[in-house]
Amino acid sequence: MKNECFENDIKAVPYIFNKLKIIDHEGEQFLHGQLDIVDASGKHYDTYTVEIKGSKDYPYRFPKLYETDDSFLKIADWHVYESDKSCCVDVTPNEIILCKDGLSIIDYIKRFAIPYLANQTFRKREGYYLYGEYSHGIFGRIEFYQSKLKAKNPLELLKMFDLIIKDYNPSRPAFCPFCYKTKFRTCHRTAFKELQNIKAFLYNDGIALISFFKKNPDYKLPQPSA
Ligand SMILES: [Zn+2]
Known part of the structure; x- marks a missing residue:
């Protein structure tokens, strides 16, 4: 969804995450590219191809994260909203609390998108989520x-x-x-x-x-x- 604040904020993203690029499609700008999952020592675990798009209420709600390589199932059990196939990064009430002062796209990627994807990698390998999970x-x-x-x-x-x-x-x-x-x-x-x-x-x-x-x-x- 087109969101001016989001489109302004994403200009800085490719300087920090150099595998993400800004795409302009039918008048809407969003991020597309790869996010690497690496641990604190720099060891590489996984790479996801993603799109991150504006949401109606960004920055007071999360932007929309989509994983586009079919690396995990797009069903509720894998924490994906079945309605639009976007990633369910946290339960809605907590999302609203976390975004109450506005959450920048860079913070979102670092603190929520990457940990969410890292959790998916852990589950693909071990069969369960490392830090537990909320039900649906x-x-x-x-x-x-x-x-x-x-x-x-x-x-x-x-x-x-x-x-x-x-x-x-x-x-x-x-x-x-x-x-x-x-x-x-x-x-x-x-x-x-x-x-x-x-x-x-x-x-x-x-x-x-x-x-x-x-x-x-x-x-x-x-x-x-x-
Ligand atoms: Zn009490």
Whole structure:
């Protein structure tokens, strides 16, 4: 998708990633070329042919990454959006948080595109993802929220959503309404503050979760250990 900010930012990319070139196709400019997967010592593991295109909300959302050599399957199980075959680099709520101050294309390539591709290489060789992974669709979003909020049950998770949307921010000595014996600022405050950046998204996901929990009354929330 044509995005002026993206087209301006990509001018610097070929100076840093010299196998990426700017392509002009039907009035839209985007990046095309190779990204190498190398470790800290410079050892080469893999090379991917990619296209990186503007997205509607770049730099407040990721640009679109496409792997064009059929190096991995273009299905959800390989973290690819089946609708447009673009790479699913992170779950949407986390993507919005990561991009909240604007994320430059160079940071995106270094911090997200290359690690995503490195993870694909690891999985091709070993059969699983090195750093674990989120599930797809609503399960992935629940896992993401639980990694931050650690709610004990669905009702508590929805209660947390409600308080986050309402900008819940009690006084410093207040006890947490979920952890009882700890002060809010030492347990849930950081996660609440972070998720307050995506209130609109949380509101919509809350509605989706209410109907999901109604349809699946026996569903147990994943309980992250850390
Ligand atoms: Zn707490």
